[in-house]
Amino acid sequence: MLQYNILWLDANSSDPMSNFRSKLGDAQTFTDVKNCIQYVQSHPNESFYLIVSGSLAKEIVPVIYESSNLLQIFLFCGSVSTYVEWAMDYYDKIMIFDHGDDLLERLWNDLQNKLREQATLCLQGAEEYKKRAEEYKQRALQYKKPCG
Template sequence: MEQAGMHVNNSTNEHRNNNPNHFIIWLDKHIGKPDECILLKCSLFMAIDPTTGLYEKQLNKDDIDQSILCEASLLVRLDEVEFMFQAFEDVEKCFLTIEKSRHKRIFFITSGSKGRMIVPSLIKNFPGTFVKDYWIYIFCANMNMAAVANAEPPTNTWALEFLDHVLMFNHQDDLMARMVVEIGNYFFTEAKRLDTDNQFDSAY
């Protein structure tokens, strides 16, 4: 993130290659633990892999652990379209990957605690990547947005400053349903743009 000694390159033409132009990035302190978020991991792959017209799981949840260990992205499929997918526990590593991939359409999921650390820097440094209506998804079991008697102080009030950029969810089904809608909207908009510009060879 923006710190002493860390330079954010604003060029959007670097690092282009033949990888998919669509990147799902997931930052959460529990995501790489085999016994954590099992249902959510399965729901993710079932939600974005309808390769036969049905929602089918394609990847094993252990692939996420391997992705974190090797610091490498995975390929998943939405129908016949490939997505890059990468999971992180470390905020800095996640930020650097987003910086390198800022020219892609990023679908970013994070927790409330990790989001508090990374979202302000993402919005500040990459306004062309996280534009309005390109939502950042905050998934946390406890929203904790307001003070409640005999409860711990609220921890997610930071999100109120970014209402044009974040959507918050406390149930995995709601998160996945909204993501599928947004992914569909993205492809529909991209298809119209490519049709208008007669650039179907650029679709990837």
């Protein structure tokens, strides 16, 4: 089963009094770009979403952008217009937000959709195995018929 991890890279991410931190909940937090890059590279089988402050985005995004386990980058900044032109090179994986609630709404919706897709595939697989089991049950019943 796939797991989706949330990474938050921000100088203030370790602040337990952060309002955004309390809303975000269970996320791996980083205050250092190198530690975050190391985490991404050392966990190639984990899919993740990255929330990154504008001040650190230009350092980390070019390094991890091509990572196959990177699902989406949420750039969280004070001014969207400051990063729009720079972010065009990463347009297929980056979204820019200047309000935490908007970012979290989009993140929760993306996670919901990913998990629903995964659940649908699991249910389809379960139905396939159920059909196979029924076929073997029918064959077993045919062999158990009395001779006569």
